[in-house]
Amino acid sequence: MTRNREPFTTALASLRRRLMEGAYGPGAPIVILEEARRLRLSTTPVREALAWLGGAGLVEHSTTGGYRAPGLDAGEVRNAYGFRNACLLMSLERAGRTAVGDISVADPQAVFAWIVGRCGDAALSRAFETVDLYLARLVRAERQILDHPAAALADIRAALIEGRRRDAAAGISVYHRERIAAAAALVFETVRSSPPVDPD
Helix, strand or coil: CCCCCHHHHHHHHHHHHHHHHCCCCCCCEECHHHHHHHHCCCHHHHHHHHHHHHHCCCCEECCCCCEECCCCCHHHHHHHHHHHHHHHHHHHHHHCCCCCCCCCCCCHHHHHHHHHHHHCCHHHHHHHHHHHHHHHCCHHHHHHHCCCCHHHHHHHHHHHHCCCHHHHHHHHHHHHHHHHHCHHHHHHHHHHCCCCCCCC
């Protein structure tokens, strides 16, 4: 008899979404019992989902034996933006030079996921997904500190639609260089606007 994985899938999807939305401040504990109550699940699928996220490097083990949201460090954030940029450039190279027609997605995260998904490399997609989830917590701070990404994104999308891979790559790199340069300010703003963290 196969085991019902729906509770695990529900817990994993919810925890991933909350991590992306910054529901847990950097280093904040993720309390299994509270999450199980919120989701109206037993603690088992929540514990399994957190273990999966921990294995993917998306949550950390706390000193008390539970889990916590990963901390934010400006150096690590710079590296993460650089790595995401590298994933995107590799994906563009592997996807080829042909025009792609209209791209229906409109926000940067969706456009970037579309680019990586198009190259057909599962390992690259997994690496991108992990770093993109880590950086998703900074999106609110990006909007506060940096120019709205609409213009840059429009140029990237137009280059992709028209098959101008070199221009798309240049736009993606400029987008990421701006964020690398602002990493310290982005971390400060994210931490400042996050819920307070109770010490272990």
